[in-house]
Structure formats: structure tokens, C-alpha cells
Amino acid sequence: MNIHGVNPASITVMVGLPHLSDGALLRRAREMQQPVLISANALSRWSKRRGWRQWMGWATDRLDNARELHSLSLDSAGFSAMVTYSGYPWTVDDYIRLAAAFPFRWWASLDYCVEHQVAADREEVLDRISRTVRANIECRLRAADRGIDRTFMPVIQGRAPSDYERCADALSFTIDHAKLVGVGSMCRRAIHGPEGLVAVVDHLDRALPPRTRLHLFGVKGDAIPYLNAYRHRVASIDSQAYGVSARAAAYRQRRSKSDAFVADHMAHWLGVQRARLRQPTRRLPFQPMVLPALEPDNPWEAAIAQARREMRDLIESGDLDHDEVTALWVEQWAADIYRAQREG
Template sequence: MAIEIMVGLPHLREGPILRRAKGMQMPALISANALSRWTRRRGWPEWLGWNLQQLQHAPGLASLALDSAGFVALAHYGAYPWTVDDYMILAASYPFRWFASMDYCVEPEIARDRDEVLDRIARTIRVNLDCRTRARDLGIDRRLMPVIQGRRPEDYERCLEGLAHPLSPGTLIGIGSMCRRHVGGPDGLVAVFDHLDRVLPQGVLVHAFGVKGTALSYLKGLEHRIASIDSQAYGQAARRDAFRRGIAKTDALVADHMQRWTRSQLTRSSGPARDHQRQLTLPIADRPPDDRWEWAIARARAEIRGLVEEGALDHDAMTAGWIEQWAADIYHSAPQPASSV
């Protein structure tokens, strides 16, 4: 079975892009950010809620799924502008094929060191659990797709274990922080999906967010595990094309690029596999720092992550001030560590 290609849509307004998407009858994905209302009345962007009227235009698409816009929210706004309850209102407002849990991405430009990666994995676990609880309250939990995060292959396994999500055959799990990842290497796409294929129960499927179309041919042999991928890369191609030709980037131009991109992805999906040497992923030991203050910081982060995952602290409460204050208490009260945290 071929990996399904989902077309990321920039909006659901009536016009060339939506008409073309309906005509192609390809499954589509919309970002929560694309359905947001904003104002700059006070000189900076403020979130006002959802533009649910756009969803009136969705009927006629082959299917429509919802993404929480985690990367956009964290990269552009520093945090989610909406709460879990806000997001669940959107998820319940339309019969989406599935809607992704909120999550905290760990791309290098967002999470710049190992500690930040681990912090965001902890936050991802907690917000997934919060989304699941609220979705169950609204009776839409069967359409909720949990999302796991990681930098290393084993990070995704750790995140999955924290979710404690039932993994019966047919369960779909979203894999985040994929769109800027290399194909090869110990932390590359191939290594991550190989690892997940080994640890996930038979019949559990994954959706890979933002995987480059050029990577499809390297993922041959994993069609039993990778149900679908999505991308809106055609928008960047349209922008470059418009700049090169000195013309406006109109929705008609974007629609043309969307159709060409989709044909290209379908060709790759059905084409021959490209050989890529599978690399063993060797665990990198997280050795405790020798310096006492660094040890206290590491200990504080680990304890706070645990509280975030348990729900004792809000998943947005992990700030530098909290960590340093926590570490100071550990530093002054704990004996000198011998060899481990």
C-alpha cells in the first residue's frame, strides 16, 4: 500500500486553491493558525479566536484533517496563542477526519540544546494528555491523533511511553519535527522511522508531518507503518517562481504549483525505492555534569519535567526563573553527587 499524500492548504477561502484541491480530490490538511483571527490594534498581533466561517467551504474536499500549528505558534509567537480548551472548540466545530494533539516541536531553531529538547518532550506529553481528556469530555476523542516529539530516535519512544496511549491496530500517531530533518544520519528520517517500526505494535500507523517529497523514495518498505505525509512546500515553490518571473504570487499561481507538486509526490510514492544504508542508532550517554551548579540545574529540569508530565505544573510554566530557583534549592540542600543525577 502506497503512503498517502495529504495536501496542506494555506486557507479555506473560496478561490482557485480550494477549487483545485476539490477537483484533485486529494486528502487535505489545514492548520489551526490558518483558521485564526488576529488584530494589530495595539501594535502587535493579538489572537481573537477562530474564523469558523471558512469551514463552510470545506465540503467537497476528499477529506480534511486539522493540525495544531505547533511549529508556527512557537516559532512566530513564542507560545500557543490559544489554550487546550480553545483548540478543542475548533476540533469539535467540524467533522475532521482526524485532528492532531497540540505538541511542542524540537527543531534546532526552537530547541537549541539537549535540555530544551527534553523540556519540550515533557510539555508534549502533558499537553497530549490534556487534549485527550478534553476531547473525551466533548465526545470527539476517537478522532484525536496523539503527536510525539523528539530529536533522537529514542526520544520518540520515550514520548510515546509518557502518553500511555492505547496502541491497538489502526491507531494513528503523528510524528513531529520532521520537515527540516535530513534523510540520513543517526537522527535522520530513516533512523527515526526504522526505530519506530521496531518499537510500535503491529498495525499501529504513523502520520509524518512535513516530510519532504524527495524523502518518499527512501521510505519504501515502511508503507506498512507510514500511513501518510503532508506538506505545503508547493507554496515556497510558488513564491520563488513569482519572484523569478517578477509577477504577483496569486492564488491561481499557487494552485498550479499545488497540482504539479501533488503529481510529483504521487509519482515518487509509486516509484522505485532508493537505497539508503540503514545506520545503527547508538545511544549517546547523558553524563551528569561535573560542576555542582550544572548538576543542580540538570536535576531541577528533570524534576520539573516530571511534574509537568504528571500535571502538577502547567506545561507552559517551565521558565528559566523557575529552573534557577529550583536548582538553587537543590544546590544548597543536596549533598555533592558522586556520579549520577
């Protein structure tokens, strides 16, 4: 099964849908025959029977409504899960069951986003990259067991361009066998700057194998003219930005944000994105590379940094669960390193 199906000279704009209920919005998506992306969160069942919101599994019956779509792909809902629930409510095995419940064009690995709202400092960014590496490995192994590894899309994470390369290097075996790789933490990223969207794509264009193409999650439409320069590398992007504009328009017009109203905004939004794909390529001026921070001069801070590095290595290898890591354990680990250095 070919999970890509894209012209190397084009970028596919995928429409993110907030649900798969059989109504005006889904009917319009069928009519447009545009590839669709659905979030795992949109297929979740919840209960407040015990007085709080509890995840109860997947509403896979909703997938029956997607049969006539051009194609449907699955996103793991990483950002929503981190912001709303402070983590995934479902396990890797739960997610694999969902991925196996429908012939998705592709389904993305679980990953740990690093937007500023989620990862406040550099150490947290690096920790979440390590978690992403391990999540990719676990998803790929379980996908092979279920026979759905051909449609599995690995996802890399990072804040700086070099972070994404490091993540890709740690997943080199997985990426070598994947023609499409997802790039996370894109939707709130500026276009310009040393950590901007174009800087990340340009860095990956030089770092990844030539045949590897990218899916960029949640890219803003005004970035498309700049991405036109990377049509050989960027296979697809997705967005649900039309929902935001529909909400604002409904508020201004003092009317209900019905599915039919949102569907009109979706169709208009898609027309705008297609027009942007036809625009002349825009290029940014040279952007100097940001050098990584130096090792701390303070011996105790250096021991803390080394302890976190060693823990991240164990997380990536599967010898340590990231949920086991606490601030106290980091300090105890660092104390052992500090003592060994002083005694040595």
C-alpha cells in the first residue's frame, strides 16, 4: 500500500476535521475529495460517572462515516493531550488498537511536543525529545506485531533545527524504512528566525536521506510560499485554522457556529491555500546558525546536566520509564556523579 501518493513537485494540503459526525462538515469534506486528518482525541470516549472526566476508550464507530473520504490519516493528539490532560490518557497499546481499526492512509507515532506552553526550559525540551524517541520505537514495534507498520509515520520533535536532526539520528533505523516523516511542534512556530519553520525545514533538507519526505503538522498558510522552495522535501501539511476563523466570524455576526457555517469557511480556506501553492517561491535571507549552549562551569550544575543526559539515554533505550524520573532522583543521580568526579 502506498501511504504517500503525492506528486514530488507538489505539497498536499490536508484538512484537519474536529470530528467525524455525519453532517454538513463531513459531507463537504467528501465533496472536496481532499485528504483529511483526524485527531485521536476526536475519536475518544469520555465519562464523568465518577465525578471527573475519565477516558473510556475509542469511539471507532465514527470511523464508518469516513469510508467515502478521499483518504483519512490519524494524528496522536500530542499537543492537546499535553495541554489538556498533562499527558496521554491512553497507552501505546490503546493507540495501536485505534490505528489498526481503520485503513488509515498513514498514522502518526505518539510524540511529546516541545512548544513553550509545554516545555518551559531547555532541559525539559531535551527530556521530551528522548520520550519522543522511545514512543516512536514502541509504536513501530507494536505496529509490526499488528501488521500495520507499512502505514506508520515516525514523528520527530525539537525546538532548534539541530534538535530535530538529533531526534532523527536516534530514530535512524525507523526513518530509513519510512518514506514519510512527521515534524512536530510546528503550528505555533514563527516562519522567520534561527528557530523558525523555514530554518527547521532547511536544516532537515540537508540532514535527512534524499528520499525522505516530510509532513509538517499544523503549518500556517502564510508559510506556504516559503515552503514552495522545498517541494522536493515537504510532502504535505495540515491545518484546522478554518475553525478559528469560523468561530470569530460567528461571534461577529452573532450567529451559531453550525457545521454548515464551518463547512463554508473550510471550503474558502482550502481555496486560499491552493492559491498560495501557486504563488512564486519566497526565500528568507541567510540566517546564522545558533550554537548550542556550553557545558555549565559550575561543577554541581555540570553534574545535574550529565545526570539528565544519562537518564535520557536510558529512556531512549527503554531501560527507564520517563514517568519514573523525578527532580529528587535527578539530584541523587547528580550527587553520585559529583562525588565520583571529586574523588577521582
